[in-house]
Amino acid sequence: MNSEERKPADISVTLSGLRLDNPIIPASGTFGFGEEFAKLYDINVLGSFSFKGTTREKRFGNPTPRIAECTGGMLNSVGLANPGIDEVIEHELPALKKIFRKPVVANISGFSIDEYVYNCERIDKEEQVGIIEVNISCPNVHDGGMAFGTSAKAAAEVTRAVKAVTTKPVYMKLSPNVTDITEIAKACEEAGADGLSLINTLMGMRIDLKTGRHILANKTGGLSGPCIFPLAVRMVYQVYDAVKIPIIGMGGVSTARDVIELMYAGATAVQVGAANLVDPYVCPKIIEELPKLCEELKIEKLTDIIGKTHNI
């Protein structure tokens, strides 16, 4: 340690004008609407959080079993189970207000452009919403979700339609299940997206050797967890090169080191998904660790390292 007092590192970041105390955002689908975690710690320590993917209608989702495991990760085929936008606006958001004072990331899904437009227009009016994250990459629903995120044309159409009815920053959440993610990223940017979130889960499958059958009732599911981290780093890196809009990076993050690595690749903020499910305290742990790690790595301002690997 230096003899002179060093200022603790500045770990705040800014996404499209929205200042976050730190870059840590629990990822959609792994944090519900915050209530389970608010029982465990003060969730106001988070930068923000992204709530469960919301559709127009209430959904049970896919049949169970819809969780499977693999080395270093998990598969889910939850299939956008959610209470529907009316319930989210009438009950979930008011309940959330009591436990979280910061702006949230509203994760929105749809099965048609009309539905995306309807949901985004409604959620845009909610004062608690800081960013609208449009999920065009859910691998677990048929005729919707990922269908929009795997075609540059469709992704651009959704972006344009949503931008036309909203005032808040719109982040398009991209699928890794594509040949060239930069093509989709550029299409979204050109269509007016304020930022990008990546990556959603990768489509996977597990088979039970005792029966020879799929473990997941839906047969396929989205792979997430530490095993996808290098893929996330690569994709964030590629997209950072391709666009100018900010990136919220995610995929397999479970430590403060992972956060720094993804920021080096080009992420302005970082979401933590599956890790919350196995260690419910992982986000506050990362937030506590970040300033110490910055000091160890001689980072004074976290924003200094965003995309830095590209210039070395």
Added chain:
Amino acid sequence: MKKDFMQTAVIVSNDRIAKATYEMKLNCDASAITAPGQFINIDVPGFFLRRPISVCDAEDRSLTIIYKVVGKGTLAMSQMSAGEELNILTGLGNGFDPERAKDGALLVGGGCGVAPLYMLARKLVGKNKSVRVVLGFNTKDEVFLEQEFLDLNDVYEFGCEGFEGEKPEVKVTITTVDGSYGVKGFVTDAIAQIYGSAKKTNNEKTYEEGNAIDADDPIGTKGTAPHGMSEMKVPYYYACGPLPMLKALKKSVGNHGELSLEERMGCGFGACVGCSVKTTKGFKKVCADGPVFPAGEVLEET
């Protein structure tokens, strides 16, 4: 804020008690376990997801689980020894409600579903309620906890504090699918014998003189249990076991009871909606709203 939700538990013992079945005693703060039927979620070193396991018994700093080796995670658990540590999430789910049983209760367990019924039986006996336990296994080698349930006949001193009426009684009936022990067949066959439904199994074998099924004195028939869907008069019941067992039970004895469900879990504490179930009261999470549900609310379709 929930304290000690996540804990480091020290393994006190980890012994094989039946075929591929282990009893693990943990030293940790068990105070979050407030009802029988709740579970813990165990971080088994080397695996990404935690393993949900029901609490078999809990008191002060002692927590007992019984698990069956069915895959890699439970195999790794079976290879751990006393002194080693496990990270657990505790106090998960809503358990059985012992208050719902009036004079007596029927407890039905299948396979590793037997484990949580032990703490339930202990609580019921502690409240002066007689208990009829019917446990189903595939074969003799898999049978466990029989003696422990019977021993509950002796643990409490009755006739003292708050005690009225007769000493509560614990009766145990074992069924095995292959007939190698106890009644041959399924738990529903034994229940039909005990509570006198017209349906009889082809092989009515009782397993032990002293514990022979006594159809004239079934536990709980004195009670006010309403009729199930059949003609049987079955007391309020509690069940945990494989889905086919729960379905068959519900069909034969009705909805006057509670069922503990099982589902693959991502988190075990309500965050991922991986474990949803359709109920008569809407979509619920097995981990957070259950695993125990009123029988009338679940498994309604088919």
